[in-house]
Amino acid sequence: MNQILKNINLSPFKLLNNGYRNTRKLSSTSKDLKPNPAITQTTDLLINNLKNAKSVPAVLELVKTHDNIMNATHTLQALKAIFTLQRYGKSSLPTSQILAHPDFEKICNQVKYHAGTIDLNETIGALKAISFVGVPSDSTIYQILLQLLKHNINQMSLHQIIFTDFLLSKAKPSPLVEALKIALPLAYDIQLPTKINQTSLSNLAEHLHYVSKKSVISEDSVMLIVDYLMKVKVFDPKSSISILWSICDMPSNARFKPLFLKAIKSLLAVGHVIPYHDFETVISKMITQYTPNMSFYYNGQFCDYCANLVVSQDLGFENAVHLLRKFLPVNHLNRSILDYVSEKCNENPDLIADGDPILTYNVIRGSALSDYRPKYHDVIKNSFLKIKNFNTFIEKDINLVQLQTALSVLDIYIPELVEKALSEDYLRNIFRKNYNANFQNVLIITQAIKTFKPEYVKYLPNDEFIRFVKSKVKPVRDYPLEAPLQHVFGGEKFVKTPALTKMLHHIDHLILLKKGGFATAVATGALYVEDVVCDSPSQIVLIMALGPNHYTNNNHQLLGCTSLMLQTLEANGYSVVPIPTALWKSLPDFEKLPYIMEAIKSKTEYFTKEYNIS
Numbered sequence: 001m002n003q004i005l006k007n008i009n010l011s012p013f014k015l016l017n018n019g020y021r022n023t024r025k026l027s028s029t030s031k032d033l034k035p036n037p038a039i040t041q042t043t044d045l046l047i048n049n050l051k052n053a054k055s056v057p058a059v060l061e062l063v064k065t066h067d068n069i070m071n072a073t074h075t076l077q078a079l080k081a082i083f084t085l086q087r088y089g090k091s092s093l094p095t096s097q098i099l100a101h102p103d104f105e106k107i108c109n110q111v112k113y114h115a116g117t118i119d120l121n122e123t124i125g126a127l128k129a130i131s132f133v134g135v136p137s138d139s140t141i142y143q144i145l146l147q148l149l150k151h152n153i154n155q156m157s158l159h160q161i162i163f164t165d166f167l168l169s170k171a172k173p174s175p176l177v178e179a180l181k182i183a184l185p186l187a188y189d190i191q192l193p194t195k196i197n198q199t200s201l202s203n204l205a206e207h208l209h210y211v212s213k214k215s216v217i218s219e220d221s222v223m224l225i226v227d228y229l230m231k232v233k234v235f236d237p238k239s240s241i242s243i244l245w246s247i248c249d250m251p252s253n254a255r256f257k258p259l260f261l262k263a264i265k266s267l268l269a270v271g272h273v274i275p276y277h278d279f280e281t282v283i284s285k286m287i288t289q290y291t292p293n294m295s296f297y298y299n300g301q302f303c304d305y306c307a308n309l310v311v312s313q314d315l316g317f318e319n320a321v322h323l324l325r326k327f328l329p330v331n332h333l334n335r336s337i338l339d340y341v342s343e344k345c346n347e348n349p350d351l352i353a354d355g356d357p358i359l360t361y362n363v364i365r366g367s368a369l370s371d372y373r374p375k376y377h378d379v380i381k382n383s384f385l386k387i388k389n390f391n392t393f394i395e396k397d398i399n400l401v402q403l404q405t406a407l408s409v410l411d412i413y414i415p416e417l418v419e420k421a422l423s424e425d426y427l428r429n430i431f432r433k434n435y436n437a438n439f440q441n442v443l444i445i446t447q448a449i450k451t452f453k454p455e456y457v458k459y460l461p462n463d464e465f466i467r468f469v470k471s472k473v474k475p476v477r478d479y480p481l482e483a484p485l486q487h488v489f490g491g492e493k494f495v496k497t498p499a500l501t502k503m504l505h506h507i508d509h510l511i512l513l514k515k516g517g518f519a520t521a522v523a524t525g526a527l528y529v530e531d532v533v534c535d536s537p538s539q540i541v542l543i544m545a546l547g548p549n550h551y552t553n554n555n556h557q558l559l560g561c562t563s564l565m566l567q568t569l570e571a572n573g574y575s576v577v578p579i580p581t582a583l584w585k586s587l588p589d590f591e592k593l594p595y596i597m598e599a600i601k602s603k604t605e606y607f608t609k610e611y612n613i614s
Contacts, residue, residue, distance in 0.1 A: 046070070050077045056091040060103040067106050072114035076122050078107050083129035095134040108141040115144050123148045124160055127167055137171035146176045153180075153187050158195050159203075161188045162210045185214045192221045198228045205229070205239040205246070212246040222250070226259050235266035237274050241282065248285035252294045264299050271305060276315060279306045283326045290330055292548070298330045300554035307337040317344040317351055321359045324366040331559060333370050333552040341366070342374035345383060352383035357393045360384070361403055368406035368560040370552055381412060390417050401430060405441040408448040409560035418459045421445070427461065431472070439472045444561050447503045451568040470504045480581060481545050484593055485509055489519040496522040499542070501529045505569060509543035513604060529574070539604055541575045548582045556580070577603045 046066050053059045059081045063070070070078075082098065085091045091098075098104050111118075111126060118126065127145045135142055149156075149164060156164070165184045171177050188210070197203045207225045211217040229243065243263040247256045271279070283306055289297040307327075310320050320341050327334060341363055345351050352360050367373070367380060374380075384407075393400065400421035407413065420426060422445065430438055446466055449456045460466070476498065485495045489511060499507035507529060512520040515537055526532045534540050550562040558566075558578070569576045577599050587595055 046074055047077055050074065050081050053081050053085070054090070056082055056085050056093050056098060059085070060098075060101055063106055064103045067103075067110070070110050072110075072117045072122070075107060075110040075114055076118070076126055079111070079126055079129035082107075083132050086133060098133055099135065108135075108139075111141050112144055115148060118148065120148075120152045120155055120160070123152070124164055124167075127164070131167050131170060137177055138174050142171075143174070143176060146180060150176070150180065150183075153183060154191075156187065158188060158191060158207065161185075161191075162206065165210075182216075185216050188214075189217050189221050193224060196224070196228070199232070201229075201232050201235065201239050204232065205242040208246040209242055212249040219253075223255060226256065229259055230262065235263060237267060237270045240264075240267040240270075241274065241278050244282050245285060248282075248289050248297070252289050252291065252297070254294065254296075257296045260296060261299075264302050268302065268305055271309075276306075276309050276313065276319070279309065280319075280323065280326075283323070287326055287329050298332070298553060300332060303327060303330075303332045303554070304334055307334040311336050311340045317341065317348075318359065320344065321362050321366075325362040328362075328365055328369065331369065331549075331551070331553045333372065333555055333557055335372055335374070338366060338372065338374040342376035342380060346376040346379045349379055349383040349386075352380055353386040357396045357398060360387075361393065361396075361398050364403060364410070365406045368409035370557040370560055371563050372557065377410075381410060384412060385414065387414075390414075390420060393417075394420070399430065399438075400426065401438055401441045401445070404445055405561055408445055409564050411452075413449075413453055413456055415456070415459070418445075418449075418456055422459050422461060424461050424465060427465075427469075434472075436472075436474050439469050441561070442466070442469050443473070443504055444565055447505060447568040448564055450503055451571050466504065473506075476506060476508070479508060479545065480585070481509060481543060481579060481596065484596060485511070485543065488593060488597065493521040493524075494519040496526075496532075499529050499532075500527075501569070501572075503568070503572075505529075505565065507542050508545045511541045511543065511600075512538055513541055514538045517601075517604070539575050540573075541577060541600060541604060542569060543600075544576060544578045545581050546578050548580075550578075551580065551582075556583075575603045 046062065046069070049062055050059060053062065059078055063078055066074070082091075082104075086095070086098075093101075108130075123145055127142075127149070130142060130145070131137075137143075161184050165181065165188075168177055168181050168184070192207075196207065204225055208222075208229065211222050211225060235243070240263045243259065244267070247260050247263075250256070267274070267282075283303065286297050286299065286302075291297075306323060309315070310323055320337055324337055324341060327337075345363070352363065363380060364384065367377065390400075393403070400417065404417060404421040407417070422442070427442065442461075443466070446460055449460060461469075479497055482495065482497045486492055489495055494511065496510040497508065499510040501507065510522060510529060510532065512522055512532070512534060514520055520538060523533055529540065529542070532540060544566065546558075546562065550559055551557060552559065566576050566578060579596065579599060584592060584595060
């Protein structure tokens with residue numbers, strides 16, 4: 001850190017060194033000087049007048065009149081007075097006029113002259129004042145103050161480091177500004193263990209906020225703050241919000257989980273005193289950090305609490321839809337927010353038919369998240385069907401494939417939209433991002449149209465293009481049910497893993513069952529499920545191992561698009577058995593096989609054979 005500061009060219013700051021020398025000369029002879037009572041009385045009066053000045057021109061007039069007797073205290077008080085008047089809008093002068101004013105220049109000259117007598121706290125106060133007023137960071141006065149800070153960086157408190165760093169974040173880049181912006185966090189990191197207040201909640205929350213913005217701070221320092229926060233018994237609402245924001249602003253880390261949950265719990269207990277927009281910000285940050293491997297960033301209880309706030313406080317259609325949109329990436333289903341949105345649409349159907357396309361898009365996606373349909377779902381559906389022009393959706397850069405997938409779940413098909421969403425040019429454009437969901441959604445739309453809406457087949461891409469889409473879907477490599485199924489039904493030849501339909505459904509396992517529940521060997525040469533020979537009255541049973549990403553996070557409801565995919569299989573005459581892998585894995589070993597067999601039995605017409613499930 002010292003090397004960083006040493007590398008700065010100090011030549012522009014000879015004036016500062018002269019100031020120090022002049023100060024030392026004055027102090028060495030001050031004992032021979034006797035104070036003039038008249039001057040002392042005048043200066044005391046000047047301090048009071050500066051403190052009580054009602055306008056910036058009044059401050060500048062005082063400086064003009066008393067420039068020859070002003071000391072460091074007067075100078076700093078003048079700066080503070082201007083800062084306060086500007087900050088609270090009590091100045092009739094624009095910043096540009098203040099900076100150009102000759103009496104403000106006198107204040108700056110006084111700061112230069114008295115630089116050697118200004119202590120650290122006063123230096124930071126002066127920097128705050130001139131920063132707010134708008135003094136350029138490459139000006140001499142600004143650079144002199146930075147020099148003072150540079151020489152005293154090791155004496156700065158943690159709070160002073162944080163505040164100075166904040167001031168410099170607003171400053172125009174210069175060599176010394178950039179050097180200090182590097183050095184200050186390093187100084188903070190070094191001094192944190194010895195200077196931190198271990199018990200002050202507000203201070204600890206401030207420290208966590210600071211380190212969340214500084215990637216150079218060591219993880220040891222971050223966790224030191226986290227550990228001290230965990231020892232604080234009670235969190236106030238403001239600190240809880242700050243802690244959650246800070247945790248979410250840092251790279252995901254499982255070590256944050258206890259503090260995260262503690263802050264959430266505290267916030268839920270006193271949330272009624274927090275403005276709703278603060279809750280909404282927490283939700284946004286949480287969802288950004290959520291991944292299946294870092295699932296603690298999602299909290300279903302907190303999401304429901306936010307939804308209840310919107311409904312109970314009647315915060316309106318837009319707030320409700322914005323929250324609904326935030327729930328989608330984490331597959332959170334809240335029926336009350338869906339009902340609330342549908343009620344607003346019932347009160348004003350034009351919210352969908354003539355409203356903001358982004359809001360309409362998110363209402364449709366939210367409605368299609370699961371099989372749950374709100375009270376006024378038909379109003380939403382009929383209002384959407386009244387939309388005359390979908391060009392506005394394209395102009396808003398809405399993903400038409402994602403939109404049509406949701407519409408297919410809701411059994412809504414509009415020729416113009418289907419054609420736009422499935423045109424090869426449009427698909428090639430969105431495929432550039434290589435999102436797996438886009439490829440999967442095209443397959444789901446294709447399967448739904450071929451099964452339920454054959455009149456729309458003319459809008460589908462050709463078979464070669466659809467096969468290309470299928471090739472881009474990430475392959476399934478894990479089949480946890482394969483060995484148990486082979487064990488129950490007699491071996492590998494009785495369980496085909498995996499299988500594929502001609503509509504390109506991925507099937508985890510295929511079993512042929514005869515009357516009585518007897519398994520039949522599956523011919524190895526069958527390329528597609530449709531090619532499997534199934535003599536009457538045998539049944540083709542398709543086992544679908546569905547991971548957590550096929551269900552809502554909070555109440556384990558099938559996602560709408562997964563449900564639609566299963567419906568297309570059942571509509572083609574297959575017995576489909578969905579097995580939630582998370583539930584299956586959570587079962588004791590002695591319950592796993594009976595669970596699978598009971599699930600198969602519930603989906604088949606006849607199943608009387610007793611299998612060895614030990």
